Amino acid sequence: xxxxxxxxxxxxxxxxxxxxxxxxxxxxxxxxxxxxxxxxxxxxxxxxxxxxxxxxxxxxxxxxxxxxxxxxxxxxxxxxxxxxxxxxxxxxxxxxxxxxxxxxxxxxxxxxxxxxxxxxxxxxxxxxxxxxxxxxxxxxxxxxxxxxxxxxxxxxxxxxxxxxxxxxxxxxxxxxxxxxxxxxxxxxxxxxxxxxxxxxxxxxxxxxxxxxxxxxxxxxxxxxxxxxxxxxxxxxxxxxxxxxxxxxxxxxxxxxxxxxxxxxxxxxxxxxxxxxxxxxxxxxxxxxxxxxxxxxxxxxxxxxxxxxxxxxxxxxxxxxxxxxxxxxxxxxxxxxxxxxxxxxxxxxxxxxxxxxxxxxxxxxxxxxxxxxxxxxxxxxxxxxxxxxxxxxxxxxxxxxxxxxxxxxxxxxxxxxxxxxxxxxxxxxxxxxxxxxxxxxxxxxxxxxxxxxxxxxxxxxxxxxxxxxxxxxxxxxxxxxxxxxxxxxxxxxxxxxxxxxxxxxxxxxxxxxxxxxxxxxxxxxxxxxxxxxxxxxxxxxxxxxxxxxxxxxxxxxxxxxxxxxxxxxxxxxxxxxxxxxxxxxxxxxxxxxxxxxxxxxxxxxxxxxxxxxxxxxxxxxxxxxxxxxxxxxx
Numbered sequence: 120x121x122x123x124x125x126x127x128x129x130x131x132x133x134x135x136x137x138x139x140x141x142x143x144x145x146x147x148x149x150x151x152x153x154x155x156x157x158x159x160x161x162x163x164x165x166x167x168x169x170x171x172x173x174x175x176x177x178x179x180x181x182x183x184x185x186x187x188x189x190x191x192x193x194x195x196x197x198x199x200x201x202x203x204x205x206x207x208x209x210x211x212x213x214x215x216x217x218x219x220x221x222x223x224x225x226x227x228x229x230x231x232x233x234x235x236x237x238x239x240x241x242x243x244x245x246x247x248x249x250x251x252x253x254x255x256x257x258x259x260x261x262x263x264x265x266x267x268x269x270x271x272x273x274x275x276x277x278x279x280x281x282x283x284x285x286x287x288x289x290x291x292x293x294x295x296x297x298x299x300x301x302x303x304x305x306x307x308x309x310x311x312x313x314x315x316x317x318x319x320x321x322x323x324x325x326x327x328x329x330x331x332x333x334x335x336x337x338x339x340x341x342x343x344x345x346x347x348x349x350x351x352x353x354x355x356x357x358x359x360x361x362x363x364x365x366x367x368x369x370x371x372x373x374x375x376x377x378x379x380x381x382x383x384x385x386x387x388x389x390x391x392x393x394x395x396x397x398x399x400x401x402x403x404x405x406x407x408x409x410x411x412x413x414x415x416x417x418x419x420x421x422x423x424x425x426x427x428x429x430x431x432x433x434x435x436x437x438x439x440x441x442x443x444x445x446x447x448x449x450x451x452x453x454x455x456x457x458x459x460x461x462x463x464x465x466x467x468x469x470x471x472x473x474x475x476x477x478x479x480x481x482x483x484x485x486x487x488x489x490x491x492x493x494x495x496x497x498x499x500x501x502x503x504x505x506x507x508x509x510x511x512x513x514x515x516x517x518x519x520x521x522x523x524x525x526x527x528x529x530x531x532x533x534x535x536x537x538x539x540x541x542x543x544x545x546x547x548x549x550x551x552x553x554x555x556x557x558x559x560x561x562x563x564x565x566x567x568x569x570x571x572x573x574x575x576x577x578x579x580x581x582x583x584x585x586x587x588x589x590x591x592x593x594x595x596x597x598x599x600x601x602x603x604x605x606x607x608x609x610x611x612x613x614x615x616x617x618x619x620x621x622x623x624x625x626x627x628x629x630x631x632x633x634x635x636x637x638x639x640x641x642x643x644x645x646x647x648x649x650x651x652x653x654x655x656x657x658x659x660x661x662x663x664x665x666x667x668x669x670x671x672x673x674x675x676x677x678x679x680x681x682x683x684x685x686x687x688x689x690x691x692x693x694x695x696x697x698x699x700x701x702x703x704x705x706x707x708x709x710x711x712x713x714x715x716x717x718x719x720x721x722x723x724x725x726x727x728x729x730x731x732x733x734x735x736x737x738x739x740x741x742x743x744x745x746x747x748x749x750x751x752x
């Protein structure tokens with residue numbers, strides 16, 4: 120972020136690129152050309168349009184505001200250097216390890232694979248509803264990478280790029296909300312060291328992707344409202360639209376964005392044709408197309424009506440209880456230490472301390488039921504928030520905060536409304552659903568809440584205290600520890616070391632840790648071991664499972680196709696879908712069909728090739744999976 124008078128060009132380019140990709144995806148789908156050639160033509164068109172539109176002064180900025188000498192001086196200081204180390208750890212982890220995030224392997228990457236295989240977006244007939252109903256922004260951004268490289272190894276670049284932009288956007292937001300320059304500078308580096316941001320920098324979780332878009336939407340909205348250009352207004356609109364398609368849980372954050380953008384609304388009249396075009400691209404990049412398709416196919420814009428779990432954890436009658444539940448989750452998960460060997464005793468104690476009436480309510484209306492407050496020995500990128508270090512610093516800031524006598528004059532009512540509206544948005548989200556990983560899902564909210572927690576004047580600025588740098592470095596040290604030990608992307612020989620320790624000491628805690636690392640290490644290729652037993656590797660694989668790691672069935676990408684089958688399909692229906700072999704979880708399949716696996720295979724005319732015990736998560740026991748080959752009719 121060069122200067123408050125200049126547009127942040129990296130963020131601007133990032134938003135416009137991400138806005139073009141979903142619009143291009145929907146347009147290529149409309150003509151049946153969602154493939155490598157279609158994307159190549161679309162990206163060339165984008166470059167040409169950019170060259171035609173990019174006039175001198177179109178964005179008053181230049182790379183010259185980042186001279187290398189200044190960069191070396193800046194990153195030689197402790198906090199920027201810590202951020203640089205975090206960037207390096209995230210990059211190394213992303214390059215070394217194949218993506219192993221459960222949700223991504225279960226439905227986000229598979230839906231892109233299905234679209235590319237068909238040459239267009241389509242509603243997938245499946246028992247796994249999330250393949251169709253969930254927001255698609257991250258998928259549209261990664262589909263071109265999949266089309267050109269036939270690999271998911273570079274998907275982490277989407278999160279990595281978002282992480283690089285996080286400090287600058289945080290600083291711009293804090294300054295425009297009246298936070299002092301020194302406090303904003305210190306907190307932009309410390310905030311980026313939050314566990315949920317640092318851990319996701321090398322992975323393919325989609326929360327960090329949404330955080331950057333939300334911040335960009337507010338920063339450019341404030342620029343547009345303070346006399347900025349039409350480009351600021353357009354970029355804010357695009358970024359806000361994209362944030363809704365990153366995760367639907369970001370929808371309540373449209374309230375502070377609307378407050379911020381309202382004064383700049385007249386800017387739309389300056390260039391009506393260009394504004395109309397931007398609104399079309401924004402609509403295609405937003406949650407709107409998915410919401411319309413959900414309404415058409417399942418009678419509900421969110422798709423929750425066909426998801427049993429979604430219906431269970433989003434009951435309006437429990438809205439007050441959800442607020443209390445989510446508040447407890449935010450406190451517990453954000454204060455969890457990076458390493459918690461006493462997770463077992465904690466989890467047991469929670470079950471005894473909480474009233475049975477409350478636990479029974481959680482069993483009925485919350486994800487994970489009475490186990491919602493369970494903590495893990497090592498929090499991963501799926502279930503962590505800001506983390507103990509950053510949260511503790513914020514609590515210290517609040518505890519030592521005094522009335523800022525040297526603060527500027529009182530802000531106008533519109534600014535006060537903008538400062539406090541994110542709290543209302545968080546309250547709205549908290550009343551809607553009881554998802555167990557609240558601290559991670561709330562990641563886009565944290566940055567918008569910061570201005571209400573930090574001082575506007577210098578008297579209450581704890582970054583001026585002599586002990587502040589030590590606490591800030593200690594917070595980063597806990598982040599480094601978690602990034603090195605992270606089961607998703609360990610930067611140490613975890614399985615080898617733990618295996619040797621277990622052989623010598625036979626301790627249950629070591630055994631548990633070894634299991635966790637092994638499960639994460641095997642997850643990316645879990646089901647591919649089954650299909651390797653086929654005589655013809657390029658066979659079309661039928662798949663029936665409600666929430667399992669489908670991505671590994673497609674590997675190596677580009678050599679085989681996976682089609683979803685339904686439990687009620689008979690022999691003719693299975694063959695009509697093109698399946699030549701079928702992979703199923705045995706117990707789950709027996710529950711869906713009401714038949715033994717032997718009777719079901721006989722009904723569709725299939726013979727067993729191999730069975731295997733596979734473990735998809737460390738918290739569940741291994742499940743029996745089976746590969747069948749279809750017999751000729």
